Amino acid sequence: MKRVDDFRLRFGNNEYVPIMVGGMGVDISTSELALETARLGGIGHISDAMVEDVSDRRFDTSFVKDKTKLYKFNINNSDKSVVQFDLERLAEAQRLHIGKTMEAKQGPGLIFVNCMEKLTMNGPRETLRTRLNAALDAGIDGITLSAGLHFGSFALMADHPRFREAKLGIIVSSVRALQIFLRKNAKLDRLPDFIIVEGPLAGGHLGFGMDWADYDLMTITRELLAYLKTENLDIPLIAAGGIFTGSDAVSFLEAGAAGVQVATRFTITNECGLPAKVKQEYIRATEDDIIVNGVSPTGYPMRMLKSTPAIGAGIRPGCESYGYLLDATGNCAYINSYNREVAAHPELKVVSVMDKTCLCTHMRNFNCWTCGHYTYRLKDTTHKKADGEYQLLTAEHVFKDYQFSVDNQIALPEKEG
Ligand SMILES: Cc1cc2nc3c(=O)[nH]c(=O)nc-3n(C[C@H](O)[C@H](O)[C@H](O)COP(=O)(O)O)c2cc1C
Secondary structure, X not given: OOOHHHOOEEEOOEEEOOEEEOOOOOOOOOHHHHHHHHHOOOEEXXXXXXXXXXXXXXXXXXXXXXXXXXXXXXXXXXXXXXXXXXXXXXXXXXHHHHHHHHHOOOOOOEEEEEEEOOOOOOOXXXXXXXXXXXXXXXXXXXXXXXXXXXXXXXXXXXXXOOOOOOEEEEEEOXXXXXXXXXXXXXXXXXXXXXXXXXOOOOOEEOOXXXXXXXXXXXHHHHHHHHHHHXXXXXXXXXXXXXXXXXXXXXXXXXXXXXXXXXXXXXXXXXXXXXXXXHHHHHHHXXXXXXXXXXXOOXXXXXXXXXXXXXXXEEXXXXXXXXXXXXOOOOOOHHHHHHHHHHHHOOOOXXXXXXXXXXXXXXXXXXOOOEXXXXXXXXXXXXXXXXXXXXXXXXXHHHHHHHHHOXXXXXXXXXXXX
């Protein structure tokens, strides 16, 4: 019986343990988690979601405070088009977050950054160009393009000296999305170094509609492998979404995937950025507590715990401080929903907004508990302590369990105390 460690993910002449730990914004997949993954020979991800805020918390910068001060005059205005990111400052935050992570890297693995196109930041092209190029400046090993079709993203970094050296890849959920990406980028003569196929059981935003349950990762993986073969494209395909045990991973590696990307099992590790209380919520969750809904202003369905404080919370839009989801015209679906409720209930001091959520503020405060489908199985991966809380794990424990387990077994950690 094979185990994940019998396989290797190859980039050129280099080999890695074929386990990627996926990007989880906002700072849920921390530098610490990515560094541990790289130390153990796999590929870790940090995320550049709300990077100015992440920098403020980690490096004592004041990007958010300064931006809030600058745009304070606009807080009661529903037109947010004036709220622009200063590209110099954005690049500085990105270089800090990524540069400090890369400086600390040890071991044989790699660290990539997850860059979501849906963070349109009131200037989709220029802000994405800034983020991508600053990531390359800061020495990131690779970039994973996510949450979007990324038709123009390669072109945005084509002039960077590291464009052909860094590992660049994209997350897709269908053959069609990959075909379009390849067609749109054909003239650059630069193929992606890896492709991640993410199925409908993943955490975060889904690349499917509300009919997500009709799709299945193994089927889409096989379709993508067949497509790559027909096109004679030798690009490693990484499968993601709902791979919960080492044996699950082996089934994808045996089917021809070059690696797997996993995330949910790492949400209850010490290195994960979620607050300790939220980690306990994840472990306690039952299958019925996990839903896929449309509250994200991005328009993509998102999976989360039903009890997440973000649902229904009618807070004032926080765009003057954050504004990561403002589209090219300075709008966000939450602003419309919020204004509608305020107009409908002028007598209320605090309104409730059910259809959309202020994702920036809630993600920043760890109040949007997005999670993978199998979050309800996390309780089977650890011990319940005498006080009713669950023991957290180390990233090393979870990584090695994926790497070495057989027979769908899950290794429990040594009991604390
Ligand atoms: C809490 C959480 C947050 C996530 N955030 C992001 C994100 O910001 N960007 C992204 O591309 N994927 C995100 N994902 C998806 C993961 O990177 C990964 O591909 C997927 O969850 C793997 O499936 P698994 O969680 O079942 O192992 C997130 C997943 C989780 C669990």
